[in-house]
Amino acid sequence: MKTDALQAHYEDLGKQTHAARLGMWIFVGSEALLFSALFTLYAAYRVAYPGTFGEAAGHTDLLLGSIMTFVLITSSYAVVAGLDAARRGRTGRVAPLLAAAMALGLAFLVLKGVEYTIHFRDGIFPGRFYRFEAFPTDGARIFFTLYYFMTGLHALHVAGGLVLLGALAWLARQGRFDAVYHTPLELGGLYWHFVDVIWIFLWPLFYLLR
Amino acid sequence: MSGKRLTARSYFVAWASLVLLSASTLLLSFAPLGGFHAGAAVLIAGIKAGIIVLVFMHLAEQSNVQRLALIFALLLLAILVTFTAADVATRHVTARPPVVGDR
Numbered sequence: 001m002k003t004d005a006l007q008a009h010y011e012d013l014g015k016q017t018h019a020a021r022l023g024m025w026i027f028v029g030s031e032a033l034l035f036s037a038l039f040t041l042y043a044a045y046r047v048a049y050p051g052t053f054g055e056a057a058g059h060t061d062l063l064l065g066s067i068m069t070f071v072l073i074t075s076s077y078a079v080v081a082g083l084d085a086a087r088r089g090r091t092g093r094v095a096p097l098l099a100a101a102m103a104l105g106l107a108f109l110v111l112k113g114v115e116y117t118i119h120f121r122d123g124i125f126p127g128r129f130y131r132f133e134a135f136p137t138d139g140a141r142i143f144f145t146l147y148y149f150m151t152g153l154h155a156l157h158v159a160g161g162l163v164l165l166g167a168l169a170w171l172a173r174q175g176r177f178d179a180v181y182h183t184p185l186e187l188g189g190l191y192w193h194f195v196d197v198i199w200i201f202l203w204p205l206f207y208l209l210r
Numbered sequence: 211m212s213g214k215r216l217t218a219r220s221y222f223v224a225w226a227s228l229v230l231l232s233a234s235t236l237l238l239s240f241a242p243l244g245g246f247h248a249g250a251a252v253l254i255a256g257i258k259a260g261i262i263v264l265v266f267m268h269l270a271e272q273s274n275v276q277r278l279a280l281i282f283a284l285l286l287l288a289i290l291v292t293f294t295a296a297d298v299a300t301r302h303v304t305a306r307p308p309v310v311g312d313r
Binding site: 025029032036039040043044045046047048066069070073074076077079080081084088186189190193194196197200201203204205208209210 | 216218221222224225228229232235236239247248251252254255258259262263265266267268276283287290291292294295297298299
């Protein structure tokens, strides 16, 4: 057991882990609230412009969006496999698995960037800068504004998650986690999986429902 | 804290299920479902989110109280989304009918 893991104000590691886990779930809950407001906005506008939203979803890149889905799901699997390795004392595997998850997360951001670039070339910009000649309606403008806001906010979370995973991989390489103490890995994983869950809803809303 | 622990096998099964569900929702998006597309896609997304939360986020290892908190939160979210959408959908339809004479 890592003796420096237990802080002075906790009686034992169990209570400290319990408190840390509760705090992380509250943070994830507040993040969920942030996205919930945007999902609600999407639902309201989809009801207001049902045909337009379906048609506009046909202008996002289904292939890229689907690849991004599989990439992110697999990166979540790598993170949970890393945590599992730590739990079973196979600490040497943790850093490589986290690095694999980071590579997949980075691939996700690159693909997202490629897709944004394609949109920009077509004149698909958010808000009043929207000038997509093939689909010049108010509903389409609202669809793509929500698209940029929601996928952009999600991409920022992926970028933040990459920094987090990098820090965890570095700590893992230093041998800071073992079968007894691996709370940071668990909490970092919670964040990464939450980001995955958000994309799982963004994918059908902006790519599949055409 | 409950005693049960997820295994490496359960993580793999969860990942395989997520891939299969993603593939099926992708194929389903080409099927002629008419108005049921949105419902089917969101339902499958919900099942996938459930798998991630239960297995990857280890909610299956936690106590029922923690599960209850999540279920309650989802219920509130469902109310927020459906009522807001229903408001927009019915805003013009339920205008007061013209009154002829008294009452």
